Amino acid sequence: MVKICCIGAGYVGGPTMAIIAYKCPDIEVVVVDISLPRIAAWNSEQLPIYEPGLDGVVKQCRGKNLFFSTDVEKHVCEADIVFVSVNTPTKTRGLGAGKAADLTYWESAARMIADVSKSSKIVVEKSTVPVKTAEAIEKILTHNSKGIKFQILSNPEFLAEGTAIQDLLNPDRVLIGGRETPEGQEAIKALKDVYAHWVPEEQILTTNLWSAELSKLAANAFLAQRISSVNAMSALCEATGADVTQVAYAVGKDSRIGPKFLNASVGFGGSCFQKDILNLVYICECNGLPEVAEYWKQVIRINDYQKNRFVNRMVSSMFNTISNKKIAILGFAFKKDTGDTRETPAIDVCKGLLGDKARLSIYDPQVTEDQIQRDLSMKKFDWDHPLHLQPMSPTTVKQVAVVWDAYEATKDAHGLCILTEWDEFKTLDYKRIYDNMQKPAFVFDGRNVVNGDELRNIGFIVYSIGKPLDAWLKDMPAVA
Ligand code: NAD
Ligand code: UDX
Numbered sequence: 001m002v003k004i005c006c007i008g009a010g011y012v013g014g015p016t017m018a019i020i021a022y023k024c025p026d027i028e029v030v031v032v033d034i035s036l037p038r039i040a041a042w043n044s045e046q047l048p049i050y051e052p053g054l055d056g057v058v059k060q061c062r063g064k065n066l067f068f069s070t071d072v073e074k075h076v077c078e079a080d081i082v083f084v085s086v087n088t089p090t091k092t093r094g095l096g097a098g099k100a101a102d103l104t105y106w107e108s109a110a111r112m113i114a115d116v117s118k119s120s121k122i123v124v125e126k127s128t129v130p131v132k133t134a135e136a137i138e139k140i141l142t143h144n145s146k147g148i149k150f151q152i153l154s155n156p157e158f159l160a161e162g163t164a165i166q167d168l169l170n171p172d173r174v175l176i177g178g179r180e181t182p183e184g185q186e187a188i189k190a191l192k193d194v195y196a197h198w199v200p201e202e203q204i205l206t207t208n209l210w211s212a213e214l215s216k217l218a219a220n221a222f223l224a225q226r227i228s229s230v231n232a233m234s235a236l237c238e239a240t241g242a243d244v245t246q247v248a249y250a251v252g253k254d255s256r257i258g259p260k261f262l263n264a265s266v267g268f269g270g271s272c273f274q275k276d277i278l279n280l281v282y283i284c285e286c287n288g289l290p291e292v293a294e295y296w297k298q299v300i301r302i303n304d305y306q307k308n309r310f311v312n313r314m315v316s317s318m319f320n321t322i323s324n325k326k327i328a329i330l331g332f333a334f335k336k337d338t339g340d341t342r343e344t345p346a347i348d349v350c351k352g353l354l355g356d357k358a359r360l361s362i363y364d365p366q367v368t369e370d371q372i373q374r375d376l377s378m379k380k381f382d383w384d385h386p387l388h389l390q391p392m393s394p395t396t397v398k399q400v401a402v403v404w405d406a407y408e409a410t411k412d413a414h415g416l417c418i419l420t421e422w423d424e425f426k427t428l429d430y431k432r433i434y435d436n437m438q439k440p441a442f443v444f445d446g447r448n449v450v451n452g453d454e455l456r457n458i459g460f461i462v463y464s465i466g467k468p469l470d471a472w473l474k475d476m477p478a479v480a
Contacts, residue, residue, distance in 0.1 A: 002027045004194070005079035007109045009033035009042055009068060011049055011164070011271070011340065012126060012157050013085035018057045019168040021066035023198040030067045030075040042068035050339040050366050053165035073116040080119075081191065084109050085126040085157075090275050092379075099282040101130050101275070110137045114144040122187045125154045128276055130283055131214040134177075151187035153178045154209050156216030161270065162337030174204045177212025217280045221296055224273040226261045228302040234264040234466030235309060244466025245448060264466040266349060266419060266446030267307040269334030271342035274300055307345050310417075311352035313463055314444050316476045318415060323357040326438075328409040331420025331447070332364035332372055339366035345446070346419040347375050354399055361401045363409040365422060369402035376400060407433065415442035421449050434458045440472075 006017045009031045021029040033039050041048035043062070047055060058066065069075055076082055086105040091097050106127060113123060123141060125134060134152045141150040154177035159167040174195045178188040188206050195204055207215070230248055237244040244264040252259035268274075277296050284293035315322055334344035341347070350360055354376070362372055403409050406425070410416050410433045418425055426449050434441050443455055445464040452462040461472045 002081065002194070003079045004029045004081045004083065005075040006031045006083040006085055006126070007033070007072065007076065007113075008083075008085035008087070008127070009035070009038050009048075010085065010087065011051075011161060012159065013083070014042060014047075014049060014058075015051055015054055015159065015164040016085070016126065016157060016168060017083070018054065018061060018066060019165065020194060021061040021064075022057045024194060025065055027194065028065050028067075029061075030069055030079070032069050032072040032075050034070070034072065036070055039068050039070045050337075051161065051164045052337055057165060073112065076113055077116045077118060079121060081122045081124060081194070082113055083124045083126045083155075084113075088127045088129055088275075090278055096282050099278045099285075101128075101279045101282075103129065103133065103136075106133070106137070107140065110140045113150075114141050117144070117146070117148050117150075120149040120151075122151045122153060122190055124191065125152065125213070126157055128156060128216050128220075128272065128279075129154075129213060130279055131210050131217070133213060134209045149183070151178065151183055152209065153187055153191055154212035155191060156212060158216075158219065161340055162335055169198070171199060171203065174199050175207065175212050175215055176204065177207045177209040180208055217276050217283075220272055220276040221280055221299065223261055224268055224277055224303070225296075225299045227263075227265065227268045227273075228299045228306075230262045230264045231267065231306045231465075232302050234306070237466040238469055241468045243468060247466075264448065265306075265345070265421075266310045266465065267303045267345040269342070269344040269346075271340070274303070274343055304348075307348040308352065310444070310446055310465070311349055311356075313473070314353065314415065314417065314442075315356055317442060317444075317461065317463060317473055321356070322353060322414070325358055325414040326412055327353055327358045327360055328406075328413040328416040329360055329362040330364075330406055330409065330416060330418045330425050331422055332362055332367045332375075333420050333422075336420055336422045339364075339368075339371075341367055341371055341375050344375070344419075349417070349419060349446070350376055350400075357399075359399050359401075361403055361409040361413065363403050363406050364420060365424065372402050373400065407436070411436045412438060413441075414438045415444060417444035417446060418449055419446050421447040425449050430455055430460070431458050434460060 004020065004027055006013045013031055017029045017031045020027065038048050047058060084106060086109050088101045088103060088106060091100045091102040106129065134154055138152050156175055158171065176188050176191050178184040192204050233247055234244040237247060248262040251257055252262050277300055281293045281297050329350060332344060332346045333339055333341055353360060406428055441460050443460045443462045448464050452464045452467060455462045461470055463473055
């Protein structure tokens with residue numbers, strides 16, 4: 001029986017290994033992590049991450065050919081294939097701080113593999129890493145001086161949160177990069193055989209190591225660029241009376257462009273896009289390509305602009321002051337169908353509103369109060385460095401209430417803003433909400449989930465990203 005061990009039981013390691021175990025009953029899969037609470041949760045009824053369809057898959061395989069353990073060294077030692085799916089955050093200090101990937105976690109995993117291995121192994125980069133990381137990892141592994149052979153493969157993961165199980169079951173492609181040597185090709189074949197249990201052969205792409213590593217950064221940069229493009233258009237739509245939904249639909253009908261990933265929003269979030277683009281920017285700079293670096297940097301700048309623009313619009317609409325006003329925040333996760341808040345635009349929007357002294361009442365169906373308070377009191381880029389967690393700031397705690405109901409959040413509020421596109425926000429009783437709010441009552445829809453005209457008929461003043469502005473909003477001072 002082939003034995004797989006995955007280091008890192010996070011959003012990628014957990015679901016990916018669950019699907020491998022589910023589709024390959026002849027393979028034993030053990031997911032290991034240094035975090036005791038995380039492994040305990042994977043072994044419990046309440047999994048550590050919320051992902052539609054994940055519970056069923058885990059329950060079907062756990063204890064049969066899928067195991068979760070903190071005994072990292074034992075399972076690495078016994079494995080034929082070791083996936084490394086640890087976090088690769090943005091560096092917060094030192095050379096390349098704020099841009100470069102911090103490979104501390106990766107390097108320590110590689111050193112541990114070198115130390116504990118007693119037999120040859122295939123080591124698979126599952127984490128998103130800078131191009132050429134495999135070269136450094138190879139050096140760490142091959143200098144173990146024990147004569148053990150390691151083959152490094154790059155097998156980046158393209159799943160999106162909220163749809164991870166579907167993405168893993170029906171991937172657009174699986175990408176495997178390896179050395180162009182006979183041993184490298186043999187390793188590629190061994191990993192291909194795993195995926196071939198359920199992925200059609202023509203969808204398993206094989207490349208050299210550097211192409212596979214770079215393709216992952218490139219794919220995320222392209223996806224994020226589409227969102228920044230449509231968000232840039234949303235600002236122009238508001239200035240001209242065009243409707244961004246109509247523009248995006250018309251543009252996306254061009255088969256060369258396609259309809260996906262053209263939803264204007266308050267800004268993209270999530271653990272990947274910003275981190276991976278910053279990483280790409282850093283690599284370009286290090287390779288003497290400042291123009292290319294500048295080009296990709298602009299994708300992040302527009303994203304920051306979009307979040308600032310949203311906050312400025314809220315403040316200017318509400319008579320230029322939100323001091324001590326109650327604002328209801330509907331949605332805190334970075335997208336629907338996940339409880340993940342990493343780099344969610346809600347953090348920047350809430351911090352902006354708190355900076356203007358608003359009182360916030362926040363509701364998200366999947367995010368806990370602890371998580372929200374932690375996010376709002378943490379420094380930028382610290383979220384992915386568990387050891388650097390900042391203590392909560394008492395000011396933030398006082399101005400923020402977290403509630404478990406949209407009606408409670410909006411009661412007596414001056415304005416409500418929608419920051420995550422949860423389906424339930426489309427069908428709320430907005431008449432009831434309006435009746436219980438201060439007047440004039442404002443809706444700021446950062447995800448274009450509500451029907452603006454229906455809400456206007458109820459009496460709300462409505463701002464929707466990239467849509468023609470209400471007379472009220474037009475009369476307010478221009479926003480930056
Ligand atoms: P995560 O933070 O959820 O999980 C990483 C896990 O690795 C943590 O549980 C941590 O405790 C563990 N870990 C760190 N160092 C370890 C060590 N030395 N030994 C054992 N365990 C260790 O991160 P994630 O979201 O799963 O992302 C992992 C990687 O995959 C990142 O490089 C990310 O860029 C990439 N990625 C993420 C997504 C996504 O949607 N989240 C998608 C594609 C790729
Ligand atoms: C992304 C990539 O899609 C995935 O392939 C990669 O493996 C990891 O990074 P993820 O971050 O989980 O996945 O979610 P995604 O669906 O890409 O959304 C990212 C952000 O962009 C979210 O905040 C989402 O709301 C936003 N978004 C997405 C938009 O604002 N508009 C869109 O049209 C699409």
